[in-house]
Amino acid sequence: MAQPPIICTVDVVLLCLKDAALHVALLRRDHAPFAGALALPDGYVDPEQDRDAQDAAVRILREKAAIVSPYLEQLGTFSGKGRDPRGWSISVAYYALVPAHIMDLARHPALQLLTVDHLKGQPFDHREIIQAAVERVRSKSTYSSLPVYLCGERFTLPQLQGVYEALLGEPVNKVSFRRKMDELDILEPIPGAMETGRANRPAQLYRLKKKYRNQLSLTGRGLNPDPLK
Amino acid sequence: MAQPPIICTVDVVLLCLKDAALHVALLRRDHAPFAGALALPDGYVDPEQDRDAQDAAVRILREKAAIVSPYLEQLGTFSGKGRDPRGWSISVAYYALVPAHIMDLARHPALQLLTVDHLKGQPFDHREIIQAAVERVRSKSTYSSLPVYLCGERFTLPQLQGVYEALLGEPVNKVSFRRKMDELDILEPIPGAMETGRANRPAQLYRLKKKYRNQLSLTGRGLNPDPLK
DNA sequence: ATAATAGTGTCTATAAGACAATATAAG
DNA sequence: CTTATATTGTCTTATAGACACTATTAT
Incomplete structure (x- = not known):
């Protein structure tokens, strides 16, 4: 046939x-x-x-x-x-x-x-x-770290929070957001790297921890409800 | 070609x-x-x-x-x-x-x-x-009402809770479970219908509310992360 | 009455959000 | 010093879980 x-x-x-x-x-x-x-x-x-x-x-x-x-x-x-x-x-x-x-x-x-x-x-x-x-x-x-992939390699927490807010269309609580990121345990501060240049306290730059970079091979069929975490 | x-x-x-x-x-x-x-x-x-x-x-x-x-x-x-x-x-x-x-x-x-x-x-x-x-x-x-489809047309809350427990492989809190079901607002008690026959207080029988029955046409491509609600 | 499980009230613990204080840069 | 935003501490509120009390049936 x-x-x-x-x-x-x-x-x-x-x-x-x-x-x-x-x-x-x-x-x-x-x-x-x-x-x-x-x-x-x-x-x-x-x-x-x-x-x-x-x-x-x-x-x-x-x-x-x-x-x-x-x-x-x-x-x-x-x-x-x-x-x-x-x-x-x-x-x-x-x-x-x-x-x-x-x-x-x-x-x-x-x-x-x-x-x-x-x-x-x-x-x-x-x-x-x-x-x-x-x-x-x-x-x-709303529940995962997916948005980090919309950031570049290095980013500050306020920047990342902005990405979440843009996606969700509403402000997110700063303290809760930082607590969550801390729990997820997927980011690490880049030693000594700060976002400087503006008239305020400089922000720490972060990056994805090594094991979470280039996830490509792991996200096969979308059967991975929580991409990281 | x-x-x-x-x-x-x-x-x-x-x-x-x-x-x-x-x-x-x-x-x-x-x-x-x-x-x-x-x-x-x-x-x-x-x-x-x-x-x-x-x-x-x-x-x-x-x-x-x-x-x-x-x-x-x-x-x-x-x-x-x-x-x-x-x-x-x-x-x-x-x-x-x-x-x-x-x-x-x-x-x-x-x-x-x-x-x-x-x-x-x-x-x-x-x-x-x-x-x-x-x-x-x-x-x-863990977050949706999906398991109701494993029950028959009529079921009691303890039965439904048992289904969740079987799926999750762990006991679920009775009070929280009932609160959640109440919030989801997808079940209705069948008037007058009770599960009787055993040596204890009879349980109320429930069914899916009408608008949630026969969802077939709505769950197209699995793009519906929360099946109900 | 007793045993068994349904259904509910309430207290406690945990998580989320609001608010405010402090830190550090530029000008 | 002033302004602006980062970072952190703490209080309040909301949500989830533990525990126990009451309800109702068969035997």
């Missing part, structure tokens, strides 16, 4: 924080369907070179956006007849979190950053996929 | 509680590969009759186990070269929760219930898939 023709692709929702708002990186499509539209970086699964779908996501991110993300997690699979004009399709969606400054728009002029709110005009069901990724990130931000 | 030959299937992890332990329903395979082995109910996605992968899961559950589950959620997608001897495959996994008594083993002699702990000998990566489903259920049980 022949296998019916099903289109197998991978979509990547690449998220970063810019101007205190979550942004998604979209790519102007250069071929049909929806040539010219702004869409998620995507691609066919290639059984030759991809060991699994996550591998394909890593490759697509590298090829289409020149980015290797320290955090990449399976979001879910979107499938059905209606979502792709070419026919019945199945797309495994991943989401990646990166600090804004590594998004090298110069090297990829087709790449654009859009606020995740008020999206419209995305082809396929990409808007729905983005919304799902955003919900997932916001939901996880 | 031709689409590479990728095997697209759906697996369903059908779970119930028996003797205070989580059990998974496995099916003896009647064809290759792994004919004769106990495996998850699975099947090819059929673009002709399935609107999407979840639709396929519902169909497979109906055809292979004669069950329509009130709770079915996408677990994740498992893919790669090594998991199926026939070649590079992609399998969208779902999990379903049902009360033990609706598992009609008589009508499906090939169906078997196994404790989820100490599994071994499952073909493909089915053991891994089952473990992922079990982790998800246990994790969600």
Whole structure:
């Protein structure tokens, strides 16, 4: 019995924080369907070179956006007849979190950053996929350390708190926040490194503890409800 | 450019509680590969009759186990070269929760219930898939009302508490449990219905409030971190 | 009456948040 | 010194758990 023709692709929702708002990186499509539209970086699964779908996501991110993300997690699979004009399709969606400054728009002029709110005009069901990724990130931000991946390598606690506040859309208690970070036990102060330059007491710079850096291989299928901790 | 030959299937992890332990329903395979082995109910996605992968899961559950589950959620997608001897495959996994008594083993002699702990000998990566489903259920049980789907239509609070305790593997505080159930506001007492017959004060029977029954259509892609509330 | 478990009241412990005091930089 | 923000201490409030008391049934 022949296998019916099903289109197998991978979509990547690449998220970063810019101007205190979550942004998604979209790519102007250069071929049909929806040539010219702004869409998620995507691609066919290639059984030759991809060991699994996550591998394909890593490759697509590298090829289409020149980015290797320290955090990449399976979001879910979107499938059905209606979502792709070419026919019945199945797309495994991943989401990646990166600090804004590594998004090298110069090297990829087709790449654009859009606020995740008020999206419209995305082809396929990409808007729905983005919304799902955003919900997932916001939901996880309430109980996990996920947002650290939106910061750079070094950051102060007030900066990190700002990231949480931007994601959650509400202020967070400073004392509780610091207690929580302390309990999570995933950050370490960088000895001697302080954020200085402004007219106030300098803030201690922190970084992720070594064992939590480059989690890539550990966050396989999104079956990891608490990314760290 | 031709689409590479990728095997697209759906697996369903059908779970119930028996003797205070989580059990998974496995099916003896009647064809290759792994004919004769106990495996998850699975099947090819059929673009002709399935609107999407979840639709396929519902169909497979109906055809292979004669069950329509009130709770079915996408677990994740498992893919790669090594998991199926026939070649590079992609399998969208779902999990379903049902009360033990609706598992009609008589009508499906090939169906078997196994404790989820100490599994071994499952073909493909089915053991891994089952473990992922079990982790998800246990994790969600700590903060959601998911376990109600393992009960029948009517149940007492002590019974429901027992389900939570079986899942979590530890006793839960009675007062806190009842407070939580009260807050969740998803149960209603069945007027006049009491569990009687034993030598003690009879317990009030409860049921899910109407709007939470038959959630099937709402739990699409597992993107619903809190199944209820 | 007794035993058994359901259901509830209340006290205690733990966690979260509010508020305020102190620290340290630039100008 | 003044201003601004980091960092820390402490009090208050909210939430979770422990314990015990009352309720209701079968025997």
